Amino acid sequence: MSSFLNTDGRHRTLEGWPLVFTTLTILAVLVGGTVEFLPLVLMETNRPTISTVTPYTPLELTGRDLYIREGCVSCHSQQIRPFRDEIERYGEYSKPGESIYDRPFLWGSKRTGPDLSRVGGKYPDLWHVLHLEDPRSTSPNSLMPPYNWLLSQDVNLDNLTAKMNGLRTLGTPYTDSDIEGAVQDAKAQASNIARTISASGGPQGLETKEIVAVIAYLQRMGTDLTKSQN
Ligand code: HEC
Structure with missing residues (x-):
């Protein structure tokens, strides 16, 4: 374990700052969510197309x-x-x-x-x-x-x-x-x-x-x- 993750290390200090910690957590979730979600909507191959499905007349x-x-x-x-x-x-x-x-x-x-x-x-x-x-x-x-x-x-x-x-x-x-x-x-x-x-x-x-x-x-x-x- 690096000292960063030690309970008496910097992580412990971060936890002691609720606002900063909350902001960083939200940022991490947003970035992670975006990275997971964007390929789903942007990559053509991820779209479940069926060759016989055509647009409405x-x-x-x-x-x-x-x-x-x-x-x-x-x-x-x-x-x-x-x-x-x-x-x-x-x-x-x-x-x-x-x-x-x-x-x-x-x-x-x-x-x-x-x-x-x-x-x-x-x-x-x-x-x-x-x-x-x-x-x-x-x-x-x-x-x-x-x-x-x-x-x-x-x-x-x-x-x-x-x-x-x-x-x-x-x-x-x-x-x-x-x-x-x-x-x-x-x-x-x-x-x-x-x-x-x-x-x-x-x-x-x-x-x-x-x-x-x-x-x-x-x-x-x-x-x-x-x-x-x-
Ligand atoms: C208040 C609920 C209600 C609304 C609103 C409604 N329906 Fe219906 N519909 C029913 C019910 C109950 C049945 C089954 C009895 C029958 O065949 O009328 C049905 C049956 C159908 C059927 C036959 C389905 C089958 O497989 O037999 C079609 C087609 C249909 N509705 C089209 C429509 C359309 C188009 C509209 C809008 C313009 C519409 N319905 C609005 C309740 C509704």
């Missing part, structure tokens, strides 16, 4: 914001825990790499309704229209509130470009052409969904409505893992 992004606006996260989680009962009910457990483009993340902590992280593709688009318009029409005892205004309110794509630029600043790899063509892309995806809905006997003319954006987002949820590698 412009319409999905819009739907995600509506999901946030309507507070769906207060009843629905988006994280399947790696337990047998969860996997049997909801599907493959959630991987960290699946939510790297979720800003903010919507993992949630409450399940008044079921977990939605793998709801994409579970129901046809029309089911979501009927369910969001009146949850009791598809799920008789549901206590989910109706969101019928999503069928009549026009979707707002005005700030889509700014939103995608903002996300790019934070690291989402949108290209210039993704951003330039965002509104057009969103409209094209919306009319595809609206066509599927009316072709299956649902209401006409939903392509400009908020509901198609929400459905685009819901149908995307959790489907990245099963996408074929390219």
Whole structure:
């Protein structure tokens, strides 16, 4: 043992100065913490990426914001825990790499309704229209509130470009052409969904409505893992 660590040495003296000792301890913890934490966030190889996980399309992004606006996260989680009962009910457990483009993340902590992280593709688009318009029409005892205004309110794509630029600043790899063509892309995806809905006997003319954006987002949820590698 060096004399520095001897109880009757300098360490003992330091301990005798509570303020100095506290300050030095805090400094040591801060420096140590930073050294441990920074590589975690700064090193690309430490990020759990999955090759088939891609950024949201412009319409999905819009739907995600509506999901946030309507507070769906207060009843629905988006994280399947790696337990047998969860996997049997909801599907493959959630991987960290699946939510790297979720800003903010919507993992949630409450399940008044079921977990939605793998709801994409579970129901046809029309089911979501009927369910969001009146949850009791598809799920008789549901206590989910109706969101019928999503069928009549026009979707707002005005700030889509700014939103995608903002996300790019934070690291989402949108290209210039993704951003330039965002509104057009969103409209094209919306009319595809609206066509599927009316072709299956649902209401006409939903392509400009908020509901198609929400459905685009819901149908995307959790489907990245099963996408074929390219
Ligand atoms: C007050 C709590 C509550 C809120 C808020 C809520 N839900 Fe639900 N949700 C439920 C319940 C309960 C169920 C299960 C019964 C049913 O199918 O309606 C459900 C079911 C669902 C399902 C079907 C899930 C499955 O796997 O069968 C979807 C999709 C869904 N909700 C979407 C939404 C969306 C989108 C919003 C926001 C616009 C929302 N929910 C808001 C309670 C809620």
